[in-house]
Amino acid sequence: MTATTVPVYTKKDFQTDQEIRWCPGCGDYAILSAVQSIFPELGIPREKFVIVSGIGCSSRFPYYMNTFGFHSIHGRAPSVATGIKLTRPDLHVWVATGDGDSLSIGGNHTIHMLRRNVGIKVLLFNNRIYGLTKGQYSPTSEFGKKAKSTPFGSLDRPFDPLSLAIGAGATFVARSVDIFQQHLKETLKKAAAHQGSAFIEILQNCNIFNDGAWENLTEKDARSEHVVQLQQGQPLVFGKNHEKGIRMKGLDLEVVTLGNGVTEKDLLIHDEQNPNSAYAYLLSQMELREGFPAPIGVLRAEQAPRYEDLVASQIQDVVSKRGRGDLGALLQAGDTWVVK
Amino acid sequence: MVTRTTDFRERKREVIDKAVIRFCGDSGDGMQITGSQFTNTVALYGNDLATFPDFPAEIRAPAGTLPGVSGYQVHFASTDVYTPGDAVDALVAMNPAALKVNLADLKPNGIVIVNVDSFKETDLRKAQMTSNPIEDHSLDAYRLFPIELTKLTRTALQELGLDAKTMDRCKNFFALGMCYWLYNRSMDATFRWLDDKFQGKPLLAEANKRAMRAGYSYCEATEAFQVSYEIPPARLAPGTYRNISGNTALALGFVTASQKAGIPLFLGSYPITPASDILHELSAFKNFGVITFQAEDEIAAVTSAIGASYSGALAITTTSGPGMALKTEALGLAAAVELPLVVCDIQRGGPSTGLPTKTEQADLLQALFGRNSEAPIPVLAAATPGDCFWVALEASRIAIKYMLPVIILSDGYLANGAEPWRIPALQDLPEIPVHFETNPDGFLPYSRDPQTLARPWAVPGTPGLEHRIGGLEKQDLSGNVNYEPLNHERMVHLRAAKVEAVAQEIPDAVPAGDPDGDLLIVAWGSTYGPVTAALKAQRAQGRRIGHVHLRYLNPLPKNLGEVLKRYRRILVPEMNMGQLVMVLRAKYLLDAQGYNKIQGRPFKQAEIEAKIEEMLASYSEQSAGARR
The missing domain is CATH 3.40.920.10 (Pyruvate-ferredoxin oxidoreductase, PFOR, domain III)
Incomplete structure (x- = not known):
């Protein structure tokens, strides 16, 4: 398929006639808009896109995308998507999922898809709550969270989705925020360009059941103090006046203030291709600690063979060595005898 | 030689x-x-x-x-x-x-x-x-x-x-x-x-x-x-033979089905006794383009197969009872999205982990009814190791023709047991026509073939056919999400009618032995051997007995009710607590009697014979009593 045969699309070409049934003010609208904006720019025929989802608010996503779409069952989108990719490696398969769908009921499929490096883009809408079932705590809810099912506070220690993905061997791990439209689109485009599993945690606001879950990171005044934007080859700098940075201290990180002999040269230079995934893991854990910012951007981008390509080439390899299978010979294989 | x-x-x-x-x-x-x-x-x-x-x-x-x-x-x-x-x-x-x-x-x-x-x-x-x-x-x-x-x-x-x-x-x-x-x-x-x-x-x-x-x-x-x-050679029907086990026969059957359909075979599976050999066998057939995916669990095994089917493969998943239980929700999805899928349940003793290496037939009701809500699925059962080949072909054909999931029941005895198998000539194998929808004009994902009620198989990558499917209830024809009461009832009936439509090409039940008489044995699955042997021996003694061996357990052959009426008594031997007999009694309102053995071992011929004699003796006593 050459680029010239791909029609020129606009955002509208990826919208459906279905009435969108998310609550007014839901962060999902912004994510939908970002995806519909970048798909026309990817140079991919529309029929080659498949959006697969599980169950939850985010999993309604396929109905609103004018591509092929499969709204499957709770937690199983990664395995449905894996079956699609193994059968048709040429398709562009995106999974829309939530923190309950992909980290709780579907946690097993998520980690196994990531370790295999199946060429699937995963959009994890993380709002730290179960929305569609009306407000129970989720596996990313903070310890002590008071929700419908935890009137006295949750006793569960939460998952950090980025750490989990890195630990599972994901080759592309990134994070963005629903309302950071420009950043979100750039991150999605980078994910689209990645060969292999791309895991994107999108911090998303559920204004009904968990409003303001991320306001610490999204409020204009707080943003620069609490977020560090990762940029390949650039030092890790944050703060209202770019006055703070992050540098290595032994095997750990520390926050430093620039000046008094501390310059940008002392700071960590972001390398998403760092061969040691411990680096990305350190970044993913920062925000859990007092005084550290939350990273957004691409934490890790490693080149590795895609699973579906390995599966296809193994088949080709066996065919070239043994020849294409002959059904008659297969049925007659082994010891046979003739009855006259 | x-x-x-x-x-x-x-x-x-x-x-x-x-x-x-x-x-x-x-x-x-x-x-x-x-x-x-x-x-x-x-x-x-x-x-x-x-x-x-x-x-x-x-x-x-x-x-x-x-x-x-x-x-x-x-x-x-x-x-x-x-x-x-x-x-x-x-x-x-x-x-x-x-x-x-x-x-x-x-x-x-x-x-x-x-x-x-x-x-x-x-x-x-x-x-x-x-x-x-x-x-x-x-x-x-x-x-x-x-x-x-x-x-x-x-x-x-x-x-x-x-x-x-x-x-x-x-x-x-x-x-x-x-x-x-x-x-x-x-x-x-x-x-x-x-x-x-x-x-x-x-x-x-x-x-x-x-x-x-x-x-x-x-x-x-x-x-x-x-x-x-x-022991001189047996007089088998002329042909070329090989020795075959049930699991090997299933594997060969699916490769054959994929070749006859002209689409790749995809197996999603998780290791489980006594089904794993099918995964082993198929993983060696890569030169037939077979994709085998050893999934992280039973649920991923079936859902990856559903994804493969959606993308145009002949998709299958293989398991045993405990795995079948885990696949339940996904089978409902396959029924709702109406995609072809073949599920093999190689039954073993249960409940729970039960007797992993021993045989049983106690998953029949699970296969027939084990899903939430109304989600009927055709169910076929193999009778002998070699028959597994033909059942794999037939299940694949039905799944593709009617666009639905089909369950195959085998068991540990068939899986590992072996028999001489006459290798079929390639020209004797049934064709499995596949039609992928390509025409966007008036395309509706839930429009139906008037004869089979199958919806179109519209695989991703086909220009102009972009559409959405899923587990939510769909509007008839358009497939859009729809919660209207009457639409739901209509869709439930349509899905059931599609399964019933399979009956239009199921061969009539033709009893072995006497076409009418004192006793009909109705059986299914691996009891074929002992029942056949017992029937032969008992008829040789002059008893008037017939035997219907059901390959299609859902839907049942159209004439079954009529056949059942031709005999005075009905005996249903099963390696379970009486599952088929429950179905027959419910469906045909007749006094069929179960004979049940749940020991992890097949019936012996002598056991079936003794039961036949007991039933016929009590019958003649009763009729003698009635005469007095």
């Missing part, structure tokens, strides 16, 4: 029409290999046969103990064989535990070959025996052959420079060599197998060959056996 041994000593050679032999020993003694080699050899010679491998769930239970006993039974004959045999003519027991577990099945005056070297004090203690049966006359009712299998094998192999442990591992081949002499069989096929098996390890191939030859020569030289047996 087979080379015959000439017996220069002119010992007696009896020509008989059938024999049942059972090899038994510790699960590390190689009894499954010994049995399957013997099977292969008698099959190649042209006997009809049936086998019953019976082994523990533990890979190596403590050596010499009762739970560690593994057995392999072969029934071979010059006549038709339907079962592995109720009782054993010759028993090879490698240790006291094996003897203790299996002796009850040996016929009076039957042959019992034991390895005396493993009947020492400690061996007897492990088998919880207080005295040595070789010496205490408890085996006087049998023809006992105490053989120093370990010692003789070591002697035969002494020049090869192997350690004792390796030499002792060859003693099963010494026993096999003895049995080849006993039944006048050539060792050639097993020689070939050893060469193939131990490619690159010629010393081990040689050791096993020497052990086998030594066993054969031992019988010839020592005159231990005064009689050997000859």
